[in-house]
Amino acid sequence: MAISLSKGQRISLEKNGGSLKHIEIGANWGAIEKKTLFGGKKHVAVDLDASVGLFDAQGSLVDTVWYGQLKSKCGAIQHSGDDRQGDTGGDDGLDNEVIKINLDSLPANVDKLALVLNSYSQQKFDAIPFAGIRIHDGAASGPDGVFATFDVAHDASFNGSVSMILGSVYRHESGWKFRSIGATIAEKDLKGSLKAFAENYA
Template identity: 70%
Template sequence: MSINLAKGQRISLEKEGGGSLDYIEIGVNWGAIEKKGFFGKKHVAVDLDASIGMFDAQGNLVDTVWFRQLESKCGSIVHSGDDRTGDTGGDDGEDNEVIKVNLNQVPSNVTTLALVLNSFSQQNFGEIPFAGIRIHNGKAGSGSEFAKFDVANDPTFAGKVSMIMGSVYRHNSSWKFRSIGVAIGEKDLKASLAAFSRDYTN
């Protein structure tokens, strides 16, 4: 059953039949900006980047999965690749970027995964016609979405180019998900992960 989480909510990641969940996917879907020109409509590319920072218990960044490193050094996290445009024919319902996380392969020294979204092209979220994030319990499209964010239509995101989606963190012998969903003033991934370490790893 799908669970829609509110900001700040936390849930244990468990399989529907019981037991700890060992695999999740983070999908981001967005559209290019449509503008009127002399010869009809034209599309302005939007380059959003989904990334994951891997932190230890002291809040130190251990590894980063992003468009310049599509797989974590341990192999537990894999990025589908960089989409630099967004949908140009309206919302096709498909995720433009997907990050796959095998939780049972994450090294024991990594205690927290930071899920971050940045507008590399620096268009702020309020300019983008649609932008949504879906976090899936298992594979995307399997009806197992447990958290989503409507970034483009959230007024608190207007004027911002970075956000923290949430975090996945160890709790005893299993994993929990924390829905954060806040826009931040930082302009790039490095600064966004520093903000996460400062505000959300304690």
């Protein structure tokens, strides 16, 4: 059964006593549904962007994986590409954007990964019907391999915001841990979001 994370919770990325070597972090969200003049419904596309910043132990940004750079320079992280729509008709059980991470292949100087979510179209999070992340202990091909989930839609602290720091993957002893942060920030783009992470969470 998947772990349902709350803000500030930390979990070890291991299963059956062994460290996970490969995880996939999927961002999932819904398009906004609005009523039309004559009682019908229409969907308004929601363009959220999930991105990862790679930081060293001193808190300096080493690399960034986002829709403009789908693969890290070290080759250990791969982004599935930009989803500009969101799910229509409810959650289809699949992730809209997926970030694949080979933990064993990350360079020794990479100490932590920052996972951030930005609303490219500047639609505020409280207007989006659902949004969350899933951590998969393998391929993000469906709900069966979900290791942990973090719901970021049903929290009043997200109201009025267009950027948030979802969490971080960080080295701990010989393995890795995940920290669910869920912090909204005033910044409105990726560059500002990673700067906020470096100042407060790196």
